[in-house]
Amino acid sequence: MLFSDRSLWTMLHGLVLSGGAFMLLVTALFALRAMAAPDGASVPARQSTGFAGLTAAIAVLLWMSVLGGTYIVFPMYRATPPEGIASLADYPRALLMSNADTRWLHAFAMEIKEHMPWIAAMLATAAAFVARRHRATLLADPALRHVTGALLALALLLVASVALLGVFVNKMAPLW
Amino acid sequence: MDNDAERALLPNGGALGAVLAAGIGSLALGVFVIANEAGIFTAPSLYGPSGGLSGRSTFAVVTWLVAWGILHARWRDRNLPAIRVLTWALALAGLGILMTFPPVWRLL
Numbered sequence: 455m456l457f458s459d460r461s462l463w464t465m466l467h468g469l470v471l472s473g474g475a476f477m478l479l480v481t482a483l484f485a486l487r488a489m490a491a492p493d494g495a496s497v498p499a500r501q502s503t504g505f506a507g508l509t510a511a512i513a514v515l516l517w518m519s520v521l522g523g524t525y526i527v528f529p530m531y532r533a534t535p536p537e538g539i540a541s542l543a544d545y546p547r548a549l550l551m552s553n554a555d556t557r558w559l560h561a562f563a564m565e566i567k568e569h570m571p572w573i574a575a576m577l578a579t580a581a582a583f584v585a586r587r588h589r590a591t592l593l594a595d596p597a598l599r600h601v602t603g604a605l606l607a608l609a610l611l612l613v614a615s616v617a618l619l620g621v622f623v624n625k626m627a628p629l630w
Numbered sequence: 631m632d633n634d635a636e637r638a639l640l641p642n643g644g645a646l647g648a649v650l651a652a653g654i655g656s657l658a659l660g661v662f663v664i665a666n667e668a669g670i671f672t673a674p675s676l677y678g679p680s681g682g683l684s685g686r687s688t689f690a691v692v693t694w695l696v697a698w699g700i701l702h703a704r705w706r707d708r709n710l711p712a713i714r715v716l717t718w719a720l721a722l723a724g725l726g727i728l729m730t731f732p733p734v735w736r737l738l
Contacts, residue, residue, distance in 0.1 A: 524680055524683055524684065524687060525677060525679075525680055525684070528679075528680050528683065529679030529680055532679075532680075532681065533679075561732060562732050562733075565730075565732045566730065566731065566732065568683050569659060569660075569663055569683075569686070569687075569730035570727065570730055572659055572687050572690060572691070573655075573656040573659060573723060573726055573727060573730070576651075576652040576655045576656055576691075576694055577652050577656070577723060579648075579652065580648045580649045580651065580652035580719075583645065583648040584645040584648060584649065587640070587644055587645045587648075588640065588642070588645055597642075597712035597713060598642065598645065598712060600712070600713065600716070601645075601646070601649055601712050601713075601715075601716045604716055604720060605649065605652070605719075608720065608723060612727070
């Protein structure tokens with residue numbers, strides 16, 4: 455079989471959900487700048503509802519990624535190998551911890567990956583709520599635009615950092 | 631509702647409550663993580679295969695939602711200084727991020 459169930463879950467978590475959120479975050483930040491209107495100007499409904507939908511999609515993708523990561527992928531990662539097993543290839547955490555050169559990937563990278571995505575999801579949800587609640591005026595309201603942009607930018611920074619660490623972990627100890 | 635009507639009728643407090651609540655939720659997660667690492671408080675594991683992460687994250691999400699609900703109820707009819715609220719939210723989120731950063735809790 456080309457891909458196992460475990461590797462498919464990992465790809466869904468990392469590439470589809472987190473990768474999708476990453477791309478939409480970049481898109482939303484660009485859109486926020488490109489579609490900005492002068493203070494108080496009338497904004498076309500298509501733009502304002504489109505932006506609100508974009509931020510909602512980011513929040514949904516991030517929550518799906520965070521919940522899937524915590525409750526589906528992480529348990530597979532942290533499974534304890536049975537005594538006397540010959541190869542740790544199926545037990546990523548044990549595999550990383552068995553080598554001094556890769557131990558940091560658990561002690562640093564995975565510890566960050568466990569927690570920071572939750573913060574990104576909360577920030578993205580707040581941005582989506584602001585964009586939805588004030589969809590008619592957001593693009594023409596510099597203060598609310600600034601608030602939304604700051605939340606999305608911080609979420610993007612966190613998602614990008616965590617994604618990079620995920621690539622490192624998956625390179626050394628993939629879920630086959 | 632057109633733009634002018636929304637601007638006149640919809641105060642920004644409800645939206646800013648969500649923003650500050652995200653900062654509070656982020657800080658809560660950091661506090662649960664660092665309290666766990668310091669041995670002060672360990673959130674129970676709510677789902678065995680995920681270990682303590684399930685408890686820490688659930689407690690933080692509950693804190694976030696409760697804070698959001700309270701702030702929404704108190705602020706939804708008010709207009710507030712957006713940048714000041716954002717600054718507080720980012721400061722709280724920054725603290726939360728710092729507290730989930732392993733080199734920080736290794737200093738304990």
